[in-house]
Amino acid sequence: MEIECLDALTERQEVEWRAFQAQAQHQHPRQDPRFAAVERASGQDVIFAIGRQDGAICAVGLFTLQPSKLMPGRIAVASALSGPVCDDGAILADFLRALAAHARFAKVDAIRVTPYWLGDEAGELSGILAEAGLKITDPEPHRDTGMIDLTMSEDDLRASFSRSARRKVRLIEKSEVDVRHVDTPALAEEFFERLNTLVIARHNLTPVPRAEYEAGFAHIYNDPSIGAIFGAYHGDVFLGGLLLYRSGSTAHARRYVADPDAAQAIGNLRVAPSLWLEGLLWAKREGCTRFDVEGFLPVEDKAHPNFNVYEYKREFKPSHARRIAEHTMVLNSVTNGVNMLPGRARSAVKRLFPQLRRLSPRRLWRARR
8 A cells, every 4th residue: 555644735635635535435524634724723733644556545534643742752642533534444454554654653652543434334343443453442332423314305304303393493483583604704703602601611621712713614614515504593692503514425513502591581492403404404405415413322311411412412313323433553652651641640630539520621622533
């Protein structure tokens, strides 16, 4: 396999990359070259990795480089978020082995991957990656999500919602609430400000940096070929919003935020079903055949930590799907062990002093994909 590791793509290389990704069964928007601008805006360098066989692309990976905090000049992890993109498990394993031996990865201590493989294929790929020396580094052996079929008609899609969700959509349609595309920097900033205030801050999560969300809007979420934001408004008052991105086949519900105080002022109308319906219809019209709700488990136990989130997603009738877990290939066991020390120390402190858990962020805004 011929390997190219590039700091930037030429116009021809980007066209070739996107053409390969567009025909791949396991494509994911997070591996689109345009996301490099978002990573760079957040202060991360990237590597564009391309694998070729007989001159034709067989695998691509957009890797985000996380510098070591303890060893200057080394890269703790090179992460392919929702990638690499490749439709053959054996070729994907060969691609990762070739990257591990490439000079561009000489100072990288670990490679982290989360290919977008689902169901039985995910289980098969997990076995292939294990044979190639990768280990699962997620808390669970797989990830749970939910899929909505977009091949049905728009009327059937609407009818597939729960009875409660359909009623809420009708109430919004009869009200003075308007669901519209967020397509200006000012509206985008309002959405992200609410996201930071209403979701991030209330749940003790890391706020979204301004440079990162501005780059995201400029390169991703204001381009219908890859992303969109929809907002619900009563006049000029923001009630809630839904942020999505998409590949050629699958749309992903990335972020949802609602302002309960604003909703209370207009009679506690719930805007979530209308926003999700708008997102589903947008994805369908853009050619997607399925919609990933990004995290779902049909749990009945109200004590489950994600019960409320899963319960509101249940209104849109997703089918449960399992996705491959995050896998990591350690390239340098000594330096990787050093990089792991701060995390192990924090975990040890939390085990000894459980009360400290509530004082630390539960997860980063940019979830590991």
